[in-house]
Amino acid sequence: MFPPAASMACLHRAQEMRTILRVNDINTLQINDVAGADSGVAPVDGVSLRLSAGQTLVLLGDSRSGKESLVRLVAGFGDLVSGTIAFNGHDITRMPPHKRPFTLLTARDALFPHLDIANNVAYGIKPRIAKKEGGSDPRVLRTLEMVELTAARDAFPEALSPAERQQVALARALAVEPLVLLLDNALNELDPLTEGRVMTRLRDLQRQAGFSILDVRRKGSGMMALADHMGVLAEGQLLELDRPQVLYSTPRSALTASLTGPINLIPGDRLADRPESDEGSITRKAAMGRASWALALRPDAIELHLTDANLQTPSLRGKIDGVAYSAFGLTAHIRLSGLETLLTARVDHKRLDVDDLPPGRRVWCTWDDSAANVVPWNGPTEPDRTGHDQGASR
Incomplete structure (x- = not known):
């Protein structure tokens, strides 16, 4: 000093x-x-x-x-x-x-x-x-x-x-x-x-x-x-x-993604090893072009569903690990099936409430392909999973 x-x-x-x-x-x-x-x-x-x-x-x-x-x-x-x-x-x-x-x-x-x-x-x-x-x-x-x-x-x-x-x-x-x-x-x-x-x-x-x-x-x-x-x-x-x-919407690195706001980083090798998965075209393209990569998803880009009926977008299945309130709303933590990864998603209070998401409840996570990014990734970073950001729009 x-x-x-x-x-x-x-x-x-x-x-x-x-x-x-x-x-x-x-x-x-x-x-x-x-x-x-x-x-x-x-x-x-x-x-x-x-x-x-x-x-x-x-x-x-x-x-x-x-x-x-x-x-x-x-x-x-x-x-x-x-x-x-x-x-x-x-x-x-x-x-x-x-x-x-x-x-x-x-x-x-x-x-x-x-x-x-x-x-x-x-x-x-x-x-x-x-x-x-x-x-x-x-x-x-x-x-x-x-x-x-x-x-x-x-x-x-x-x-x-x-x-x-x-x-x-x-x-x-x-x-x-x-x-x-x-x-x-x-x-x-x-x-x-x-x-x-x-x-x-x-x-x-x-x-x-x-x-x-x-x-x-x-x-x-x-x-x-x-x-x-x-x-x-x-x-x-x-x-x-x-x-x-x-930088928020299209980060080119896992570090940028984690420093600019709450982020989920899903290891690409785990996704590529799941033939039954439906993570969308961005995952398939990434698997072809990168040796080490991660799928980067913002919590506010993920939508939760209680059933897999009529899902038209990329999806991952998991179970509710817990929910938490913050100054910026309700967030849910989902343990993804077969991935050993914890996903954080914002909860749309107009569609779901805390009573709809008890621990162990099976849910499906979807997102628009345009909201997902593939970033180089060689190991764990320290992504902010709290959901306590103050918005990304000017």
Whole structure:
């Protein structure tokens, strides 16, 4: 982690940069073949990206992907081995962090315990600001309202939950009006519903002010409706980059499928060994062209049936293993016959209820061929089977 002084350096604007760089259409961040690392995190190796003014780019990956190194190198920290970073047409590769018109926000909130919330937010605007001035600054009030903490303006950090402290840190980062907001796993303490509300308000503020957002995180289901582009990093390199809905609906890898939302990955070798199965034309095509593959199905693409009568689409048979409620509805877990695989499906409450799906009940799972994807797969990943995503449409 950064020392407090380094973390706070990202909050201060260099006066000369503020007079030259204004929020407009030409404030583009260009990352060219960047390789390097920051202390304690995995390196990045030859990544090139472009972030246009006013847009949001979300990068997904696990702890070995290099996503943390990339965002910190952009902020000016770490050891840049090769490549360049440019902003607004100017090479800023060697520019110190405090002179870059960016704000870096990490999972560590770094709030000052001796300052109330309003003055913590105001600190980046004017260090050592008087209490009465900090609490009345319109930028402070606006950002506290955005993160839903206006009522806590006079409280101190110790009175807040970890999630609320992260929201205060976000408000402080926005109060300095950065041209690019860099988020390094910054909101991981927020529950999905709160994060959804905060990020929606952040998107509204972004449209008004025109700043850009580079957000690196473990999974991206909560950002599907807010990101302009989304990428997946693996072992320091960019694996995929596209619009969020494209990565969600047609992932080209099992990793992308699992990071962009809840997914079922059914091993292809098990499907191919079942001559009596009816998994559809996509399975037959895959078996002909790939040595190691999996059938990728989203839980919301699967429809459950209590009988196999008149089924016209690909299907798999199984038994109910259990059902669970979440903030996003009812999901069923199905033990597929002969596959030793657990399938998760969203339950259409207009057709079925929890009483229709007791443990052991035989069901048939169907889907449209266009909703299934075949992805390369060499072994277990960690797909999200919870069904707790926030939607995949913009």
